[in-house]
Amino acid sequence: MGLLVDGVWHDEWYNTEDNDGKFIREDAQFRDWISKDGKFQPEAGRYHLYVCLACPWASRCLMMRKLKGLEEIISLSVVNPVMLEHGWTFEDGPGVIADPIIDADYMHEIYTHVDPTYSGRVTVPVLYDKKTDTIVNNESSDIIRMMNTAFDEIGATPGDYYPADLHDEIDDINDYVYDHVNNGVYKAGFATEQHVYEKEAQNVDDALAKLNDRLEHQDYLVGDQLTEADIRLFTTLIRFEHVYFGHFKCNLHHLTEYPHLWEYTKRIYNYENLADTVNFDHIQTHYYKSHTMINPNQIIPAGPDLDLSVSESI
Ligand SMILES: N[C@@H](CCC(=O)N[C@@H](CS)C(=O)NCC(=O)O)C(=O)O
Numbered sequence: 064m065g066l067l068v069d070g071v072w073h074d075e076w077y078n079t080e081d082n083d084g085k086f087i088r089e090d091a092q093f094r095d096w097i098s099k100d101g102k103f104q105p106e107a108g109r110y111h112l113y114v115c116l117a118c119p120w121a122s123r124c125l126m127m128r129k130l131k132g133l134e135e136i137i138s139l140s141v142v143n144p145v146m147l148e149h150g151w152t153f154e155d156g157p158g159v160i161a162d163p164i165i166d167a168d169y170m171h172e173i174y175t176h177v178d179p180t181y182s183g184r185v186t187v188p189v190l191y192d193k194k195t196d197t198i199v200n201n202e203s204s205d206i207i208r209m210m211n212t213a214f215d216e217i218g219a220t221p222g223d224y225y226p227a228d229l230h231d232e233i234d235d236i237n238d239y240v241y242d243h244v245n246n247g248v249y250k251a252g253f254a255t256e257q258h259v260y261e262k263e264a265q266n267v268d269d270a271l272a273k274l275n276d277r278l279e280h281q282d283y284l285v286g287d288q289l290t291e292a293d294i295r296l297f298t299t300l301i302r303f304e305h306v307y308f309g310h311f312k313c314n315l316h317h318l319t320e321y322p323h324l325w326e327y328t329k330r331i332y333n334y335e336n337l338a339d340t341v342n343f344d345h346i347q348t349h350y351y352k353s354h355t356m357i358n359p360n361q362i363i364p365a366g367p368d369l370d371l372s373v374s375e376s377i
Pocket of ligand 1: 064065090091115117118119120121184185186187188201202203204
């Protein structure tokens with residue numbers, strides 16, 4: 064775990080000391096866009112996606128790539144789930160897909176390849192342009208938004224997961240879910256002061272209760288179709304019992320104690336072939352082996368063994 068300072072790698076954990084024990088997430092720095100009339104045109108085979116299968120942010124992109132049938136249009140690399148002193152690596156292992164662009168050993172080489180003086184965290188997902196040899200974007204919410212439409216005229220599977228008439232409602236719920244759930248579990252898990260952890264863990268649990276109520280009479284968060292809001296919530300929920308409940312101590316209630324939210328999680332897991340984007344082995348290996356300040360002996364728990372099947376037809 065570390066960061067680049069003027070292009071030089073430093074092995075450093077997040078600095079919470081200057082923030083009263085709070086984890087504060089940095090904003091992503093590459094925010095360009097693929098569009099017909101821009102510098103980055105939609106073209107099959109031009110873009111490459113770097114992900115970690117454990118990462119909830121990167122998994123949003125894997126879900127959208129799958130739903131929009133972009134597997135043949137956007138190529139893929141998968142980092143090793145264990146992230147230690149070198150950050151993300153391409154060390155060979157089950158499920159790892161090496162870097163085809165510069166044959167990098169470490170993800171930070173991709174960042175310095177495009178910007179030799181880059182300062183900041185080296186995160187996944189990264190959407191890379193092979194034609195201009197640069198990073199287009201490293202913010203998952205942008206990447207899924209552009210994948211939703213950018214490739215529609217060059218063979219993407221039809222489907223709009225951010226329909227115009229639902230923009231406002233999707234934007235509102237995304238903000239809430241980001242703060243209270245997606246980033247909420249990290250704020251609890253990476254807190255280094257008791258009072259900060261307690262507040263954030265309660266915040267997560269209150270949000271789960273509220274979302275459970277919302278889903279009592281509807282299958283999806285917004286409207287009556289799957290939208291990007293569901294993709295964004297799902298990638299946190301599907302990790303909840305495996306890592307956030309134990310490792311991040313968000314343990315006021317099990318997700319399975321929220322019946323509507325749990326049904327919803329299973330409904331999305333079983334939606335088309337989205338289950339292919341979930342790799343519980345990478346998920347548990349990453350969190351329990353990489354965060355040695357939380358889990359110094361790196362033991363991976365034996366459970367949980369969850370039944371993710373749905374009885375209803377979808
Ligand atoms: N805002 C980014 C966040 C991405 C992010 O934080 N990814 C994590 C993996 S789960 C990461 O790469 N962390 C490495 C680090 O912070 O050093 C997004 O949504 O794309």
